[in-house]
Amino acid sequence: MSAATVTSRIPHRIRLNLRAVVGRAYPRIVGANREPSWIFFEAILPLLGIAAYVFIYQALANRVLLDPTVSAADKAATVAATNALIGSVVLGGTMIAFWLNVLWSMASQLYWEKEIGNLQLYMMAPMSRMALLGGMAVGGMFMTSVRAITTLVAGVVVFSIVLQVTNPFLLIAVFFATLVALYGMGMTLASLYLLWGREAWHLSALLEEPIFFTSGFYFPAGGLAYVGGWGRVLLTAATAIPATLGLDAMRQLVFPGAWGDKLWIFSPEVELVIILVLGVVFLVLARYALAYLELLARREGRLTSRHQ
Amino acid sequence: MSATVRRQWRTFKWAAWLGWEMDSNWTEPALFIVYSVVKPVAGAFILVLMYIVFAAIGNYRDPAMFSYIYVGNSFFIFVGSTLFGTFQVIQADREWYQTLRYTYISPISYYTYIVGRAASKVAVGGLAVLITLIFGVFVLGVQFQMTLGSVPIFFVGLVLGLFCLVSIGICLAGVSFMTAKHTHGLAEGIPGIFYVFCGVLFPLTALPGWAQSFGRGIPLTYWFDLTRRLILPPNTIDSGLGFFSDLEILALLLASSLIFFLLSLGIFKLGEYMARKAGKIDMTTSY
Numbered sequence: 001m002s003a004a005t006v007t008s009r010i011p012h013r014i015r016l017n018l019r020a021v022v023g024r025a026y027p028r029i030v031g032a033n034r035e036p037s038w039i040f041f042e043a044i045l046p047l048l049g050i051a052a053y054v055f056i057y058q059a060l061a062n063r064v065l066l067d068p069t070v071s072a073a074d075k076a077a078t079v080a081a082t083n084a085l086i087g088s089v090v091l092g093g094t095m096i097a098f099w100l101n102v103l104w105s106m107a108s109q110l111y112w113e114k115e116i117g118n119l120q121l122y123m124m125a126p127m128s129r130m131a132l133l134g135g136m137a138v139g140g141m142f143m144t145s146v147r148a149i150t151t152l153v154a155g156v157v158v159f160s161i162v163l164q165v166t167n168p169f170l171l172i173a174v175f176f177a178t179l180v181a182l183y184g185m186g187m188t189l190a191s192l193y194l195l196w197g198r199e200a201w202h203l204s205a206l207l208e209e210p211i212f213f214t215s216g217f218y219f220p221a222g223g224l225a226y227v228g229g230w231g232r233v234l235l236t237a238a239t240a241i242p243a244t245l246g247l248d249a250m251r252q253l254v255f256p257g258a259w260g261d262k263l264w265i266f267s268p269e270v271e272l273v274i275i276l277v278l279g280v281v282f283l284v285l286a287r288y289a290l291a292y293l294e295l296l297a298r299r300e301g302r303l304t305s306r307h308q
Numbered sequence: 309m310s311a312t313v314r315r316q317w318r319t320f321k322w323a324a325w326l327g328w329e330m331d332s333n334w335t336e337p338a339l340f341i342v343y344s345v346v347k348p349v350a351g352a353f354i355l356v357l358m359y360i361v362f363a364a365i366g367n368y369r370d371p372a373m374f375s376y377i378y379v380g381n382s383f384f385i386f387v388g389s390t391l392f393g394t395f396q397v398i399q400a401d402r403e404w405y406q407t408l409r410y411t412y413i414s415p416i417s418y419y420t421y422i423v424g425r426a427a428s429k430v431a432v433g434g435l436a437v438l439i440t441l442i443f444g445v446f447v448l449g450v451q452f453q454m455t456l457g458s459v460p461i462f463f464v465g466l467v468l469g470l471f472c473l474v475s476i477g478i479c480l481a482g483v484s485f486m487t488a489k490h491t492h493g494l495a496e497g498i499p500g501i502f503y504v505f506c507g508v509l510f511p512l513t514a515l516p517g518w519a520q521s522f523g524r525g526i527p528l529t530y531w532f533d534l535t536r537r538l539i540l541p542p543n544t545i546d547s548g549l550g551f552f553s554d555l556e557i558l559a560l561l562l563a564s565s566l567i568f569f570l571l572s573l574g575i576f577k578l579g580e581y582m583a584r585k586a587g588k589i590d591m592t593t594s595y
Binding site: 078085112198202262 | 334335343346347348350351353354355357358359360361362364365366367368370373377403404405406487497498499500501503504508509510511514515545592
């Protein structure tokens, strides 16, 4: 094939892959919303889980307020700190929707496709596998954003949370950078499912509560530094998960000065840079892991073997 | 033993075996046990860190409240595993393995089959509860105090609580016949209702009045309160149910468990009927 032919095929390949992105995103953007039950199951019900954690802080604060030995100044400080903690729970609870989407509709999606027989069709189609994953990511981000924003708005209203957005542009940048890095991570994990079956599915299950814990979805992750050496080790490891730094930065930007600034990891600007680096690393890693594991799965005959 | 009972027992037994194999045969038993325990322990750690952060900010320690939260959370493992163990059967068999149609037309009670499938998850949940409690008592200093006389009431309460949970799980399974791929929404959301309204992690009195009334209508509220009364030392926390004696709570739990059992029969039959009528009994939603 001459160089001119390769060059002339570039627009065609771009069009093809963009169509694949749109085609794979379509069922998540349009199809998923045709089933109106998502409003109850995926926007309202998660708010209840969040409410439970809100009431824990509320109950702890009530005990302080009822304690006659605590001074009035300390009680006022407790009320202020509790409001910020409640707000951080709502924000973290909202971001959980993205993490669950990355785990179950991104990372484990190829396993699901294998189980229902679609994977072989994808493999035979001429588009890039990255376009397929990209479509899943774009659709997943949209689908989850609709759900997460619904939960966030409901949470802010129900729990009367006051958000003080100090730098909206930085907040938007952190949010989108976190999403790109998270879905990049999901794309990397997805490649594992080409080779493995239920082991990887269970890995996804295992990455729920432990990640909620290490990434500080329900408390400021900086709190891990207060529990000794193992906490600091965990916190360091958790910074490799984009949600940890993304949440920390977003909390700093909507609750400025909360808890005397004692519980933040880095400044939001530094965290944004780290998240961007993580995003690039995960996307590149996804590209190579996908190619390598696809080859391995083909060689071992496990690419389309179901129910393994 | 009558033929009907024998048939039901056989269905339960083989469904339980199937459930156990499906849950555990993807790895070595030791790894499976670690896997089963890591999730609930991590869940407990979230609460530990929430308490630590709160205590660090306000410089205020409250060991009684911490024990209250920790024990409630430990027993809540049963809620997640039992509910998920029951209602996910419909969606797993229908959409994932696509075997629902074959199981459904076989000469068994599908209700009993689902209960059997959930049994392994309940058993593994029990192990996780035990490990979480032991870890809490010996590592985190959770206050534990149980008299010998409390043991029978504790176990009767435990059996009734699990019976009630399975009934609620079957109600959800009935609903699942009609819903799309919402297993995770249900798995996160429905336990969330109990998390909030049953005083699992905080006393009912922390809730607004209407929510307290709603919580008092859920049998699990009584189970959690009874369990904490029996295994924690006396404290000053107002659970909102202090006016009931232990036996009164047990009686309430028994009555409400029976009500939920009857409800589960009705809702399951209704869901099944509506799904068949709408042609959704073996529907797949592949987005």
